[in-house]
Amino acid sequence: MIYFNNVSKTYKDSIALDDITFTVTAGEFVSVVGHSGAGKTTLTKMILADENPSEGTVFFESINVHKLKNSDLTKLRRRIGVVFQDFKLLSNKTAYENIAFAMEVAGKTDEEIENDVPHVLDLVDLGNKILHFPNQLSGGEQQRLAIARAIINQPELIIADEPTGNLDPINTHEVVQILKKINDLGTTIILTTHNRGVIDSVGKRVITMENGKIIRDSKEGK
Amino acid sequence: MITELKRVIKAGFINFTRNGIVSWAAVLVVTITLSVITTIILLQAVLYFSLNLIKDKVDVTIYFNVGAPPERIMSLKESLLKLPEVASVSYTSDEEALALFRSRHENDYPTIQALDEIGENPLGAYLNVKAKEISQYESIANFLKGDNVLVSGSTNIIDKVNYHQNKLVIDRLSAIISGAQKLGFLITLLLIIISIIITFNTIRLTIFISKEEIGVMQLVGASKMRVRGPFMIEGAIYGIIATILTLIIFWPATAWVGRNMTGFLGIDMYDYYISNFFQIFVIILLSGILLGMISSFLAIRRYLNK
Numbered sequence: 001m002i003y004f005n006n007v008s009k010t011y012k013d014s015i016a017l018d019d020i021t022f023t024v025t026a027g028e029f030v031s032v033v034g035h036s037g038a039g040k041t042t043l044t045k046m047i048l049a050d051e052n053p054s055e056g057t058v059f060f061e062s063i064n065v066h067k068l069k070n071s072d073l074t075k076l077r078r079r080i081g082v083v084f085q086d087f088k089l090l091s092n093k094t095a096y097e098n099i100a101f102a103m104e105v106a107g108k109t110d111e112e113i114e115n116d117v118p119h120v121l122d123l124v125d126l127g128n129k130i131l132h133f134p135n136q137l138s139g140g141e142q143q144r145l146a147i148a149r150a151i152i153n154q155p156e157l158i159i160a161d162e163p164t165g166n167l168d169p170i171n172t173h174e175v176v177q178i179l180k181k182i183n184d185l186g187t188t189i190i191l192t193t194h195n196r197g198v199i200d201s202v203g204k205r206v207i208t209m210e211n212g213k214i215i216r217d218s219k220e221g222k
Numbered sequence: 223m224i225t226e227l228k229r230v231i232k233a234g235f236i237n238f239t240r241n242g243i244v245s246w247a248a249v250l251v252v253t254i255t256l257s258v259i260t261t262i263i264l265l266q267a268v269l270y271f272s273l274n275l276i277k278d279k280v281d282v283t284i285y286f287n288v289g290a291p292p293e294r295i296m297s298l299k300e301s302l303l304k305l306p307e308v309a310s311v312s313y314t315s316d317e318e319a320l321a322l323f324r325s326r327h328e329n330d331y332p333t334i335q336a337l338d339e340i341g342e343n344p345l346g347a348y349l350n351v352k353a354k355e356i357s358q359y360e361s362i363a364n365f366l367k368g369d370n371v372l373v374s375g376s377t378n379i380i381d382k383v384n385y386h387q388n389k390l391v392i393d394r395l396s397a398i399i400s401g402a403q404k405l406g407f408l409i410t411l412l413l414i415i416i417s418i419i420i421t422f423n424t425i426r427l428t429i430f431i432s433k434e435e436i437g438v439m440q441l442v443g444a445s446k447m448r449v450r451g452p453f454m455i456e457g458a459i460y461g462i463i464a465t466i467l468t469l470i471i472f473w474p475a476t477a478w479v480g481r482n483m484t485g486f487l488g489i490d491m492y493d494y495y496i497s498n499f500f501q502i503f504v505i506i507l508l509s510g511i512l513l514g515m516i517s518s519f520l521a522i523r524r525y526l527n528k
Contacts, residue, residue: 048441070446078443088438092240104229105444149442 001026001157001188002047007056009042009212016042018212020056024190026156029183031199032192034209040192043209044159047190048080049073060157078106081150081187085162087142089134089149095121096130099149106153116152124148124178140171147178151187158182160191164198176201230448234455244428245456251424252464252514253471255417256506260472262410263502264491269406271489273399278352280392282359282385284366286346288316290379295347298379302351305365307358312350319345346381356396359385421513425460426521429453436525446526450519457518461510468506469499 002024009017017039024030032040045051046058049065058065060076068076082088090098099117108116121127124144126137134142143163150158160179164172176198183189193199199206208216238245286295292315302311314322320343327333337344353359363385385392429436432453439449472495480492495502 050441074440074443074445077441082441088434088441090435090438092237092432092435101439101444102442105439105442105448110225 001028001061002190003057003059004043004046005057005059007046007053007058009039009046009051010054015212017046017053020212020214022207022214022217024188026188027183027186029180029189029202029204030191031202031204031206032190032209033194033196033199033206034192035194038194038209039212040194040209041161042212044082044161044190044192047157047159048077048082074105078153079156081153081155081158083143083146083150083158083160083163085165087134087146087166089142089146091134094131094133095126095137095145098134098145099152102149102152108153120148120152121145138171139166140168140174143167143171143175144178147175147182151182155187157188157190160189162192162194164193164195169197172198173201226448227451230451231455233452234459237452238456238459241428241431241456244431245460248424248428248460249463249467251421252460252510253467255421255513256464256468256510257471258413258417259509260468260502260506262413263505264476264494266406266410267494267498268487268489268491269402271487273402275488276395276399277356280352280356280359280388280395282351282353282362282383282388284349284351284383285381286348286379287381288344288346290346292347294379295349299349302349302362302365305362307353307355307362309352309354311352314348314350316343316345316347319347356392356399359392360389418513418517422517422521425457425514425517428456429518429521429525433525436522440526449526450522453518453522454515457514457516458511459514461512461514462507464514465503465507465510468510469503 004020004022007017007020008015020039020043032043034040042051046053047060047065049058049068052066060079063076065073065076090101093101096117099120100113103113103116118127118130121130124147126141126144126148129137129141134145137145143166147160147163150160158179163179164175167175172195179189179191180202191198191202203220205220206216206218207214208218284298295313299311299313302308323345324334324337351362353362363383366380366383436449440446476491476495479487480490480495484490
C-alpha cells in the first residue's frame with residue numbers, strides 16, 4: 001500500500017531522513033519508534049506530501065504522492081486519516097463541527113453528517129460533549145475527538161503521529177485500544193511513538209529509527 | 223455545489239460571531255476606511271460645486287454697434303448655438319441694455335442726467351455666450367474673428383468682444399480649476415490607498431490568528447476554496463456591517479455640517495447626502511464588500527501552501 005524508495009530529506013544543516021526504504025501492506029499496524037528527532041514525524045509528513053523528499057519517491061498504492069496536483073492531493077488526503085500529538089483540532093469549532101467539517105470536505109451530505117457524527121462521537125465516548133469546544137475538553141478527550149475525526153470518512157490508512165505523547169497512562173491505554181480496534185476492522189495504521197509501553201501493548205510490526213535511518217524492522221512487535 | 227456554497231456562507235457567519243472582538247476590530251477599521259471614502263465623496267461635491275460656481279461666472283459678451291439690426295444679431299446667435307463648444311447664448315436688446323444700465327445707476331444722478339440729455343439710446347444690444355468648458359472660450363473668440371461669422375454682412379456689426387480683456391483672468395481661472403481637480407484626485411487616490419493598506423493589514427492580522435486552523439483544514443482534506451471561502455464571507459460581512467455603520471454615522475454628521483457650515487461650503491451637505499443617498503450607499507457597500515473579500519483572499523494566500 002505504501003512504498004518508500006530510497007527517500008532522503010535534508011534541511012540546510014541536518015539530515016531528517018537518510019535513504020529510507022520500506023513497504024507497508026494493506027491492513028497492517030506499523031509502529032515507528034525512535035527518539036525525538038529520529039525522523040518519525042518527517043516520515044509521516046512524506047506520506048501526506050506535507051514535506052517533499054530531497055531524494056527518492058513515496059508511493060501510495062500506484063500514486064507518486066509528490067507528483068500530485070493540488071486538487072488530486074486534496075483527494076488523496078481524504079483517503080488518509082491523521083491523528084497528531086497536539087491533536088490539531090479546529091479550536092473555534094465544537095466537537096460536532098470538527099467531525100462534520102471532515103465529512104463536509106469529503107463531500108458527504110447533510111443527512112449523512114447528521115447521522116454519522118453523533119454515532120462516531122459515541123464510539124469514542126464523547127457523546128455527551130458534542131457541543132464542547134476543544135479547549136473545554138481534557139487532553140485524552142481531545143485525542144479521542146481527533147481519532148473520531150480521523151476515522152469518520154472510513155479512510156484506508158490512519159497516520160497517528162505520537163498520539164499518546166501528551167496523555168497520561170490511562171488515556172494512552174484507551175487511545176491504543178481504540179486504534180487496535182480500528183485496525184481489526186481492516187484499516188491500515190501507522191503509529192509513531194517514543195513510548196516503549198505503547199509498542200508493547202500494540203504487539204505488532206515495529207520499525208525503529210535513529211538519526212533518520214531505519215535501524216531495525218521487526219515483524220512481531222517488541 | 224450549492225450545498226458547498228451554503229456551508230461556506232454558514233461557516234463565514236459562524237466564524238464572524240465566534241471571533242468576537244477580533245471581528246469587531248476589523249469592522250471598525252473597515253468603517254474608518256469607508257468613512258474616508260464617504261468624506262472624499264462629499265468633499266468632491268463641495269469642490270465641484272465651488273468650481274462650477276467659478277466657471278459660471280466666466281462668460282464672453284459680444285457688444286454690437288448701436289442700431290445693429292436685431293435679425294442679423296439673431297442669425298449670429300443661431301450660428302453660435304450650432305458650435306459644439308457653446309453651452310448657451312442669451313440675447314439682450316438695446317432697450318433692455320438701457321433699462322439695466324438705468325437700474326444699475328439709479329442712485330448715480332449725474333450719469334442718469336447725462337443719459338437723459340443725450341436723448342437717444344447710446345447702448346447697443348449684446349449677446350452673452352457661455353461655453354461648456356472654460357478652455358473653449360478662446361476657440362469661440364476665434365470663431366467670431368473669422369470671416370464666416372456675418373454671412374452676408376458688408377458691415378461688421380460687432381463693436382467689441384470682451385474675451386480679449388478677460389483672457390488673463392479666464393486663463394488663470396482655468397489653470398486653478400484644472401489644478402484643483404488634479405490635486406483633489408491625487409489626495410483622493412492617496413487617502414484611499416492608505417486606507418486600503420491599513421484595512422488589508424488588519425484583515426491579515428485576523429487571518430494570521432487562524433493560520434494553524436488553515437493548516438489543519440488542509441490536512442483534513444479541505445480544498446483551497448473550502449478553506450478560503452469562509453474567510454472571504456467574513457470579509458464581506460465586515461464590509462456590510464461597516465457600510466451600515468458608516469451610513470448611520472454620516473447621517474447626524476452631515477446634518478450638523480449642513481446646519482452649521484452651509485454658508486462656508488456653499489452647499490448643504492445634509493441635502494446632498496440625502497438626495498444622493500442611494501448612489502453613496504451603492505459605492506460604499508461595493509467598496510466595503512470588495513475591500514473585505516479581496517483583502518481576505520490575498521491575506522490567506524500565504525498560508526495556503528500545498
